[in-house]
Amino acid sequence: MTWTDERLAERGSHDLVTCYRTDAGHLTLSERTNLSVERVPLREALDHVRAGAAATLRVRARIDQELPALVSDLGWLAPLVRAGLLEASLWVSPGPTVSRLHFDQPHNVLVGLRGSKRVVLFSPWQTPWLYPRSPLSAAAQFSRLDLSRPLPADRSWARRARGVECTLAPGDALFIPGGWWHYVEHAEPCASLSLRWWPPTRAPVLAAASLYKRARRHSR
Ligand SMILES: O=C(O)CCC(=O)C(=O)O
Numbered sequence: 001m002t003w004t005d006e007r008l009a010e011r012g013s014h015d016l017v018t019c020y021r022t023d024a025g026h027l028t029l030s031e032r033t034n035l036s037v038e039r040v041p042l043r044e045a046l047d048h049v050r051a052g053a054a055a056t057l058r059v060r061a062r063i064d065q066e067l068p069a070l071v072s073d074l075g076w077l078a079p080l081v082r083a084g085l086l087e088a089s090l091w092v093s094p095g096p097t098v099s100r101l102h103f104d105q106p107h108n109v110l111v112g113l114r115g116s117k118r119v120v121l122f123s124p125w126q127t128p129w130l131y132p133r134s135p136l137s138a139a140a141q142f143s144r145l146d147l148s149r150p151l152p153a154d155r156s157w158a159r160r161a162r163g164v165e166c167t168l169a170p171g172d173a174l175f176i177p178g179g180w181w182h183y184v185e186h187a188e189p190c191a192s193l194s195l196r197w198w199p200p201t202r203a204p205v206l207a208a209a210s211l212y213k214r215a216r217r218h219s220r
Contacts, residue, residue, distance in 0.1 A: 003090070005050075008046060008070070009043045012042045013043035016039040016040065016042075016066065017039065018037055018061055019039070021036040021037070025098050026098050027099065027100060045092070046059070049092050049189065058091070059090065060089055061090045063088040063089060063090055064081050064087070087194075087195070087196040088194070089193070091194065095187050095190065098185045099182075099184035100142055100147075100183065101122075101183040104141060105198070105205050108194050108196045110173070111172070111194075112168045112171060112172045113192055114190060116188070118168075119166055119168050121163055121164045121166075121182050122180065122181040126161045127181070129159075130181055131145045147185075178198075
């Protein structure tokens with residue numbers, strides 16, 4: 001699979017893809033609305049990402065929903081994606097970029113396509129030291145820690161957290177179990193593929209989370 005910018009643009013140039021707004025490389029986060037999202041044609045988004053440090057968007061495109069022409073490039077995974085058993089997303093980011101410390105409920109295999117990323121993982125047992133937000137916050141999966149900066153005095157408990165660190169290079173695949181905290185940073189432009197799936201044991205969490213999100217949306 002060779003997803004150069006040219007091939008991506010050729011196969012899905014006018015498709016609208018989800019992009020996260022960034023501020024100095026950090027995803028813009030709000031307690032009330034979670035991440036700040038907009039949908040931009042793929043070609044425009046890729047041109048924007050080439051602006052490097054000046055870029056204010058990063059692409060997180062759902063391949064099955066937003067770039068269907070690319071599904072067949074996934075080979076033996078394609079039928080699983082088409083059947084909705086696997087969620088495939090393409091991430092394209094300028095450098096330098098930071099993905100704040102957060103966890104997701106599904107399991108995830110993150111595959112490096114271009115550029116290298118530093119990834120730090122913490123198991124759910126480390127949660128007490130990671131300054132989690134209220135479970136009722138729209139940004140509940142994000143920690144209140146900013147690992148890209150020196151720890152301020154009022155976050156000193158974080159020194160007790162024990163994590164695992166690695167570098168994800170092109171061709172590497174990293175398994176991030178559901179519920180594990182992860183922080184990602186890279187100095188250079190990067191592209192990666194995330195493949196997520198819901199283990200059956202987490203289905204009740206998924207149902208509760210989507211009901212809660214729907215209720216919140218209606219109450220606004
Ligand atoms: O690659 C990144 O910067 C973020 C990936 C990530 O957080 C995820 O796949 O959940």
